[in-house]
Amino acid sequence: MELSETDSTNIYAMTHIQHNMATHGSVFFAHRQWAGKGQHGKKWVTEAGQNIIMSAVIDPKPLIQGQQFRLSVAVALACYDFFSRYAGDETAIKWPNDIYWRDRKAGGILIENQLRGQNWQWAVAGIGININQVLFDAALANPVSLKQITGKNFDPVQLAKELCTHLDIRLSQLQNGSFEVLLAAYNEHLFRKGQVIHLKKGNSRFSCTLSGVNEAGELLVENGPSDRFQFGEISWIIA
Structure with a gap:
């Protein structure tokens, strides 16, 4: 679903889950959000219409509560696969789930979960990736966008669709029991491994x-x- 604006795509997705209006694979893309969330309660600040701002609804089965990191690995790898296709092999995953190019942050992931008792019902993977933005909030220490890396402009909606394809591939691997393969790939692309x-x-x-x-x-x-x-x-x- 493509939205002109919303407070937060994660909040929007969670609301749809609570009203039984979302299924596995539902994706909510916004051109603008004014209350985006990052890790540790931080705000995700982004320029309207310039970047990927989206949340994907995921049925985590057969994973169980306590295996949330496995889902984080799959989502991070999907973002890595997508971004490195354009930015090259200087792309990396900074633990636990930021996307970096060289020493600069290109994207972030926030996964929120809906639990019912001890059962892990749903996950919402919020993904923000800098695409065309070149001016950033001074409070952000080291941001970078795909445009800054390549010198090209991109269509964020089209790129979000490509990202969804990568997400489908990595989630299928996870659901088919290939976590060891995913973890090996995650470690292969780990930011500053061995340093x-x-x-x-x-x-x-x-x-x-x-x-x-x-x-x-x-x-x-x-x-x-x-x-x-x-x-x-x-x-x-x-x-």
């Missing part, structure tokens, strides 16, 4: 070497205060 990275935990800053991500979604490192970190436990310091 020294800089992290922050509370008031402490430290450096360590990134070795990968395990099936539980933990960031695995060497020469740090711990050998693994969970999502939300640390934050990146991008030089």
Whole structure:
């Protein structure tokens, strides 16, 4: 469904789920949103009509509660597949699910879940990818768009359709039990894998070497205060 504007495509999708008006594969694309959500309660700020702003409704079965990271891997890989097709092999997935080009953020993913008791009923994957925007909010430290990378203008609606095709492929792999294959691909394209990275935990800053991500979604490192970190436990310091 193509929307001229909405507060948040994730909120719009969740509302449709609650009213039994959405099914697996429903996608809501907006040309403008004014209350977009990012990770940790941050706002996702984007210029109207210039980017991909969409939310996909996903039936997570056969996954169960506690396996949310598996879905995150599939969605992140779909975004990587799409973006790298245009931006090339300097594209990477920054743990847990940002899309980076070199050291700059090109897109982000926010997955929200609807639970009923212990049952994982639905997931909504909100995806924002910078396409034609060239001027960004000064508060954003390191954004980049496809236009800045390639020098070309694109049709965000057409590109969103291409992204949906990649999403279908990766979700089919996940539902067919190929998570090990997906996790291997995720680690292959992991931002700064094998390099020294800089992290922050509370008031402490430290450096360590990134070795990968395990099936539980933990960031695995060497020469740090711990050998693994969970999502939300640390934050990146991008030089």
